[in-house]
Structures are given as C-alpha cells and as structure tokens.
Amino acid sequence: MGAHGTAQQHAAATTAGTAATTADGDGTSSAAGAAARPGPASAAPAAAAEGLREREIAGEQQHLDTVYHRLDEKLAEAEYVLEDAAKRVQVGTPGALAERDAQVYRAGAHLHRLNSEFEDFLFGRIDLQQADAPEEHGIPSFTPLDAADPRVAQSLHIGRLGVLDAEYGPLVIDWRAPAAAPFYRATPLEPGRVLRRRVIRSKGRKVVGVEDDLLRPDLTPTLDGRELAVVGDGALMASLGRARSHTMRDIVSSIQKEQDEVIRAPAAGATLVTGGPGTGKTAVALHRAAFLLYQDRRRYAGGILVVSPTPLLVSYTEGVLPSLGEEGQVAIRAVGSLVDGIEAERYDTPETARIKGSARMVQLLRHTARAALEIGAPTELKVVARGEVLRLDAGRLRAVRGNVVGGGGTPLNLLRARARRLLLDALWSELVKHLPRPSDHYAREQRQEEKESFDEYVSDEAPFLDFLDAWWPALTPRRVLATLRQSRHTNRIARRVVSPEEARLLAASWRHLGERGEGALSAHDVALVDELQLLLGEPARPKSREVDAVDLLTGLDEVTTYADRSSSRRERVVERTEYAHVIVDEAQDLTPMQWRMIGRRSRTATWTIVGDPAQSSWPFPQEAQAALDEVLAGKPRRRHTLTVNYRNPAEIADVAAKVLALAAPGTPSPSAVRSTGVLPRFAAVASADPAAFGQAARAELVRLLGEVDGTVAVVVPMERRAEAAGWIEGLGARAVALGSLEAKGLEYDATVVADPTGIAGESEAGLRVLYVALTRATQRLTVLSGLDDLPDAEGVPALLR
Numbered sequence: 085m086g087a088h089g090t091a092q093q094h095a096a097a098t099t100a101g102t103a104a105t106t107a108d109g110d111g112t113s114s115a116a117g118a119a120a121r122p123g124p125a126s127a128a129p130a131a132a133a134e135g136l137r138e139r140e141i142a143g144e145q146q147h148l149d150t151v152y153h154r155l156d157e158k159l160a161e162a163e164y165v166l167e168d169a170a171k172r173v174q175v176g177t178p179g180a181l182a183e184r185d186a187q188v189y190r191a192g193a194h195l196h197r198l199n200s201e202f203e204d205f206l207f208g209r210i211d212l213q214q215a216d217a218p219e220e221h222g223i224p225s226f227t228p229l230d231a232a233d234p235r236v237a238q239s240l241h242i243g244r245l246g247v248l249d250a251e252y253g254p255l256v257i258d259w260r261a262p263a264a265a266p267f268y269r270a271t272p273l274e275p276g277r278v279l280r281r282r283v284i285r286s287k288g289r290k291v292v293g294v295e296d297d298l299l300r301p302d303l304t305p306t307l308d309g310r311e312l313a314v315v316g317d318g319a320l321m322a323s324l325g326r327a328r329s330h331t332m333r334d335i336v337s338s339i340q341k342e343q344d345e346v347i348r349a350p351a352a353g354a355t356l357v358t359g360g361p362g363t364g365k366t367a368v369a370l371h372r373a374a375f376l377l378y379q380d381r382r383r384y385a386g387g388i389l390v391v392s393p394t395p396l397l398v399s400y401t402e403g404v405l406p407s408l409g410e411e412g413q414v415a416i417r418a419v420g421s422l423v424d425g426i427e428a429e430r431y432d433t434p435e436t437a438r439i440k441g442s443a444r445m446v447q448l449l450r451h452t453a454r455a456a457l458e459i460g461a462p463t464e465l466k467v468v469a470r471g472e473v474l475r476l477d478a479g480r481l482r483a484v485r486g487n488v489v490g491g492g493g494t495p496l497n498l499l500r501a502r503a504r505r506l507l508l509d510a511l512w513s514e515l516v517k518h519l520p521r522p523s524d525h526y527a528r529e530q531r532q533e534e535k536e537s538f539d540e541y542v543s544d545e546a547p548f549l550d551f552l553d554a555w556w557p558a559l560t561p562r563r564v565l566a567t568l569r570q571s572r573h574t575n576r577i578a579r580r581v582v583s584p585e586e587a588r589l590l591a592a593s594w595r596h597l598g599e600r601g602e603g604a605l606s607a608h609d610v611a612l613v614d615e616l617q618l619l620l621g622e623p624a625r626p627k628s629r630e631v632d633a634v635d636l637l638t639g640l641d642e643v644t645t646y647a648d649r650s651s652s653r654r655e656r657v658v659e660r661t662e663y664a665h666v667i668v669d670e671a672q673d674l675t676p677m678q679w680r681m682i683g684r685r686s687r688t689a690t691w692t693i694v695g696d697p698a699q700s701s702w703p704f705p706q707e708a709q710a711a712l713d714e715v716l717a718g719k720p721r722r723r724h725t726l727t728v729n730y731r732n733p734a735e736i737a738d739v740a741a742k743v744l745a746l747a748a749p750g751t752p753s754p755s756a757v758r759s760t761g762v763l764p765r766f767a768a769v770a771s772a773d774p775a776a777f778g779q780a781a782r783a784e785l786v787r788l789l790g791e792v793d794g795t796v797a798v799v800v801p802m803e804r805r806a807e808a809a810g811w812i813e814g815l816g817a818r819a820v821a822l823g824s825l826e827a828k829g830l831e832y833d834a835t836v837v838a839d840p841t842g843i844a845g846e847s848e849a850g851l852r853v854l855y856v857a858l859t860r861a862t863q864r865l866t867v868l869s870g871l872d873d874l875p876d877a878e879g880v881p882a883l884l885r
C-alpha cells in the first residue's frame with residue numbers, strides 16, 4: 085500500500101481550506117500542512133506504484149474513449165440538424181422558419197462547444213459513498229448513509245462540459261453542475277460522501293496522469309470488492325509547481341473549498357471578496373463568470389463585464405474563459421479601455437492621479453463644461469430682420485444663457501435647440517418692444533403667426549447660424565478636457581474645487597493635448613472623459629432639424645429617462661452598454677471617478693467585487709468606499725474572505741509579511757500553501773552609479789533565468805521603467821521589466837524587486853505597492869538594493885529588516 089500510504093499522509097495534512105500535500109516533483113513541499121516528505125522509496129515499491137499508476141491510467145483512458153466516442157456521435161448529430169435546418173428554408177411558412185432558426189441556433193452553439201477540444205476535457209472524478217437520501221433537483225445528498233461504510237457506491241467524472249450517454253446517463257458532469265460541487269467542497273475534515281477525489285490529466289484524447297486525494301484516510305475504501313487505488317500526491321501541488329508562462333491557466337481541476345463557495349455564490353446583489361496576494365481572487369472571479377453563464381445563460385450571455393486594472397492583466401487572464409468553454413460572452417476590459425474608442429496610454433504621477441481620481445472632479449468637470457461654452461464665444465448678436473437691425477448685447481446674452489441652462493442637469497449639447505429658441509425669443513422681443521401689445525384674440529393670433537415666420541426667417545440666416553455655432557458649440561469631452569491645459573483658466577472657473585497647485589499639476593498632465601483634446605490619455609483621464617460624456621451628451625448633428633429637449637421634459641431631473649426614451653426619435657444621446665453582471669478585479673485600486681464610470685454601465689447589474697485593501701495604490705479608501713456604496717446603492721452584500729496563498733512559497737510570503745506589517749498594520753498575511761526551501765536573496769549595489777545598479781540587476785535576471793523554467797520579471801519604481809527596459813534587452817521572451825503599478829495581479833516564476841525604497845517612496849500608498857511587488861513570484865525572489873535602501877551587511881534593506 086505504498087502509494088496509498090503517501091496519499092493518506094497528505095490527506096491527513098489537508099486543512100479545511102486547502103489540500104496541502106506532502107511533496108511534488110519539483111521539490112516544493114507543503115507549508116500549510118504538517119505532513120513530511122516521504123523518504124526515498126526502494127526499487128520494488130516504486131515499480132509496484134508505477135504498475136498501479138499505469139493500471140489506473142488505463143482505466144481512465146477507457147472512460148475517456150467512451151466519452152469521445154459519444155462526443156463524435158453528438159457532433160455528427162449536430163451537423164445533421166444544421167443540414168436539415170438549411171433544407172427547411174424552402175418551406176417558407178413563418179412557423180417553419182422560426183423553428184429552423186431555433187434549430188440552427190441550438191445546433192450551432194452545440195457544435196461550437198463540442199468542437200472546442202481543450203486540454204483536460206475530462207479532468208476529475210469523485211468516488212462517493214452511498215447517500216442517505218435520493219438526489220433532489222440534480223443536487224446529490226452530501227451525507228453518507230453510513231459514514232463507516234468503505235464501499236464506493238457511485239463514481240462521477242467531471243469535465244469542462246456535460247456529456248450524457250445514449251440512455252441519458254451522465255458520462256461527464258459539467259464542473260459547474262450542482263452534482264460536481266463535492267469535487268471542490270470535500271475536505272478530510274468535511275468529506276461528505278467523497279472517499280476519493282481524483283484529478284485526471286490528459287493531452288488531446290490520451291490520459292497522461294492521475295493524482296488522487298484520499299478524503300477518508302481512516303477507511304480502506306473499496307470499489308467493486310477491491311481496494312480503491314490511490315495514486316500520486318494530490319493535484320494542487322502538481323499544479324502549483326508548474327512553470328509560469330505569460331498567460332494564466334484555469335484552476336478548474338483544483339479549485340479549493342473556500343474558492344468554490346465564492347464561485348457558486350448566488351448572483352443577486354453584490355458578492356464582495358477579499359484576500360491577500362495569491363489567494364486566487366482573479367482566478368475565482370473568472371471561474372465565477374463561467375459559472376454564472378452556466379447557471380443562467382440567457383440572462384448573462386453577452387452581459388458580463390470583467391474590469392481589470394491594466395491591459396497587461398487583461399492579456400494575462402484572457403485565455404482562462406475560453407479554456408473553460410466560454411468564449412465571447414464576457415467582456416474583459418482594462419479600466420482605461422472602458423470607453424469605446426479610447427485606450428489609456430499614459431500614466432499619471434501619483435500626485436496627479438489622486439486629484440484626477442477624486443470625487444471632487446465631478447464638480448470641476450461641471451464648471452469646466454459650462455465654461456467651455458463661453459471660451460471664445462461672441463459677445464454680441466446682430467441680425468437684420470423686417471428691415472430692422474436687432475441686437476443682443478453681452479448682458480442680454482448672459483441672461484439668455486442662464487435661462488437655457490436653467491437649474492437642471494440636462495446635457496449641454498442637448499440644450500442647443502433650446503438655446504436657439506431662446507435667442508429667437510430674445511430677438512423677437514427686441515423687435516416688438518416698441519409695438520403695442522395685441523389687444524384681442526385675433527391680434528394675438530396674428531402676432532403669433534408673425535413670430536413663427538420671423539423664427540423661420542432668422543434661423544436660416546447665415547449670421548444667426550454662425551453666431552449659434554460659436555455661442556453654443558457642439559462640445560466633445562476631449563475638447564472640454566483640453567481647456568484645463570491652462571491652470572489660470574482652471575483657477576478662474578473652479579477656485580474652490582482645486583487649489584492652484586492642483587490646477588498646475590492637472591495642467592501639466594494635459595499640456596501635450598491639442599485644442600480638440602487630441603493626444604494620449606491616462607486611465608484616470610478615461611474616467612473623466614466618461615463623466616464629461618454624461619455632462620455633455622452627444623452633439624446634435626449639424627443642420628438637422630432640432631427639437632427643444634427641455635420642452636419634452638416633465639422635469640429637468642428626468643434627463644436620463646428622457647434621454648433613454650428619445651434616443652431613437654431625436655438627437656442621439658449618450659449611449660451606454662449595460663451589463664447584467666459586473667466583476668471587478670483589484671477593486672482596491674479603483675478611484676471614486678472610476679467607480680462612477682463602472683456604475684454607469686451597471687445600473688441593473690449584480691456584482692462580484694474582488695480586492696485586497698493591503699495592496700491598494702489609491703490613498704483614500706474611505707472616499708472610494710463612499711463611491712462604491714453609491715454605486716451599489718441598497719444592493720444586499722455577501723462577504724467572503726480567501727485565506728490561503730497559492731502563489732508564493734512560505735519563504736517569500738514571510739518577507740512580504742514584513743512590509744505588510746508596515747503597509748497595513750494588523751492585516752493577517754494569507755498562509756502560504758507550500759514552501760520551496762529556498763530563501764529570498766538579498767543583493768546590494770555599493771555604488772550610486774545607475775549603470776552599476778543596472779549591471780547588477782541584469783546579472784541577477786540572468787541567474788534566475790538559469791534557475792527557473794518559466795518567466796522572470798524585474799519590478800522597479802514607475803519612473804525607472806525605461807532604465808529597466810534596457811536591463812532585459814537580449815534576454816529573450818521569458819524576461820520582462822515592469823513598473824511597480826504594472827505588476828498588479830501578475831505572477832512570474834522569479835522576480836527581482838529592484839530599488840524597494842524607491843517603490844515605497846513613490847506615493848502615499850508606496851508601501852502597499854511594494855507589498856504587491858514582493859508577492860509576484862512563485863519560486864524565487866531577489867531584492868536588489870541601492871545605497872538609498874540602507875542595506876545591512878547581508879544586503880537586507882532597512883525596510884525589510
């Protein structure tokens with residue numbers, strides 16, 4: 085029972101939240117559990133274990149062959165349905181066509197899913213004890229009839245899609261189905277009916293390995309009268325030890341209990357998930373998207389938005405959903421890419437970012453939009469009508485403008501029609517002010533007719549049209565933003581909202597923009613553009629016949645309702661995509677302005693929000709919380725905490741914990757699930773010469789590239805990014821250089837954190853950003869210090885002692 089014994093040991097070490105195992109092939113060992121690595125096995129038991137493994141693999145191969153045979157049959161069926169539907173086109177009655185459409189849709193979707201052959205199509209199996217009650221609505225009973233009964237009563241295979249045999253018996257259960265939940269939920273402390281959990285690894289149609297966890301080490305389970313085989317040391321360790329690439333893998337075969345609870349949590353309201361670095365928040369968020377689609381495809385298809393902090397994290401995570409069989413229905417977008425047609429390309433300095441992200445910007449932008457109308461506006465309107473020269477002077481024009489805007493929040497571009505009408509009214513009253521008031525009904529009607537022909541005449545006149553274009557120009561968000569390039573202007577229009585120093589910082593960040601706002605924007609600018617889009621509304625098409633927006637309102641407060649109602653009838657107003665569910669990753673970094681931007685896309689959405697306050701680069705958590713509260717309004721909230729770090733070995737997590745104690749005192753450090761036995765390396769450069777520092781960094785990168793199979797990153801303060809790009813030149817695709825803020829959410833086999841004090845000093849949130857940098861590595865970490873880091877004789881910088 086050699087292999088059996090190993091698995092029993094590791095299963096005994098497994099805690100409620102984790103599945104810590106004894107050891108895996110690359111020398112990592114359990115840090116969360118207490119199990120020891122077994123001593124070297126002698127040749128005979130090793131051969132027996134190998135024989136056992138091969139037998140078990142052969143058994144699973146047989147099942148996989150049956151599954152693929154069935155899939156081939158289903159594929160042929162789906163193709164036949166498609167062909168048949170095509171033939172029905174000739175029938176032509178509405179009913180037949182509708183039926184055909186439905187058939188084509190179903191068969192097409194089915195074909196697509198069947199055709200997507202993924203690695204590990206079938207990846208799991210659970211062997212269960214007899215249930216104490218029959219299953220209800222597909223949900224198996226979790227309680228065994230007799231907890232001491234070692235017999236396997238039922239075996240279920242779990243995969244990326246559900247497959248039924250010809251008699252509708254389950255050959256494979258979709259991982260998201262209720263029946264698959266015990267695969268993820270069972271632990272040795274709460275095994276339920278699960279005796280053995282098996283992860284099956286396959287390549288294409290060939291099974292290449294199995295890894296077992298024994299959930300009831302106190303029993304000797306049997307299957308068909310024979311002792312149940314237990315192979316390998318568990319799947320989690322095998323998966324965590326694999327080298328990292330530039331894309332994230334799904335974790336479908338090793339989701340842990342506390343993670344599964346988040347993935348399958350009800351969709352309603354808001355699910356808020358916190359957890360330290362490496363606890364699987366991003367992975368869990370993506371699997372939750374796949375789960376929601378499975379649960380209610382109709383509701384969520386096309387309507388799930390995942391908001392990520394950076395484009396780097398988007399491309400890192402993009403492959404996960406397709407590998408789960410979900411493609412196209414989920415939009416994963418960086419927070420700087422949420423507005424169509426704009427891609428954030430610049431970074432703001434921390435000082436500028438904190439101004440741009442603040443909720444005060446709403447007020448500043450309101451002032452700015454109003455003021456943008458007045459920049460370069462003519463101060464006199466002169467037209468000739470009915471042989472008279474009619475004039476409106478600056479004071480009169482100011483009064484008219486005030487009336488146009490009124491007290492409401494109607495988007496300014498939608499008020500152009502009202503501006504036109506009130507100008508015509510003002511001109512008319514100039515014309516008639518010396519005429520006697522109409523005395524009777526007939527005279528009043530006649531005056532009204534004269535007014536109508538006056539309006540028609542004047543509003544076609546070039547001087548009037550030119551005036552209107554200049555006095556109430558169509559404004560675009562970029563053009564309005566560009567007016568803030570002048571800090572003097574900002575000081576004039578919004579002295580009470582921003583200080584002169586803040587106005588200067590803002591102006592400096594937009595100095596490169598052209599007059600119409602052309603030029604690169606930052607992720608923070610994108611949120612401002614989005615806010616401005618709301619304040620301005622879509623400009624009316626020039627020369628089109630305009631309708632007075634305000635006349636159609638029942639009240640100025642109802643602007644949005646009006647806009648929604650009238651979008652197809654009249655001027656096209658702000659168009660927004662609405663999502664049914666919104667998943668926010670790295671939520672701790674969102675600014676109030678970004679929360680508002682996301683909120684505008686999610687008015688009726690349910691939410692999943694994952695983040696870690698201890699990693700936040702936004703310095704005002706309370707302000708961000710207030711913005712989030714506003715966005716979630718009264719939605720019920722359910723909270724989860726993830727507690728186990730699957731990324732960093734304990735040795736790296738321990739170093740990071742020192743910074744955590746400074747960055748977010750009192751925050752518990754998640755427990756690392758494994759250890760490598762290799763301590764982080766500290767290196768120091770005893771020279772102020774940047775070239776010497778660069779050489780040391782490069783030498784360290786080269787060393788690490790030799791030590792690990794996967795990726796290696798050097799993380800530096802944002803302002804040293806260009807320098808760091810030079811250090812990795814010629815080192816190949818496995819090496820990357822990142823600014824501290826770019827490292828969010830990513831992971832590498834090895835990292836060099838260079839200039840830790842520089843990172844910590846970048847902003848008020850610098851220590852938390854350093855904590856992020858220190859927690860990116862799955863195998864090796866080097867901290868490279870310069871003189872400013874005050875390294876001791878061992879090279880350990882002051883911050884990490």
Ligand SMILES: Nc1ncnc2c1ncn2[C@@H]1O[C@H](COP(=O)(O)OP(=O)(O)OP(=O)(O)O)[C@@H](O)[C@H]1O
Nearest residue numbers: 335338339340361362363364365366367730731829
């Ligand atoms: N159950 C699991 N099985 C296997 N790997 C896992 C599991 N959970 C997490 N991981 C792995 O751990 C690593 C960290 O996961 P992830 O990036 O989702 O963590 P995170 O909480 O978002 O981290 P951070 O806060 O640092 O961004 C990833 O490589 C992920 O695949």
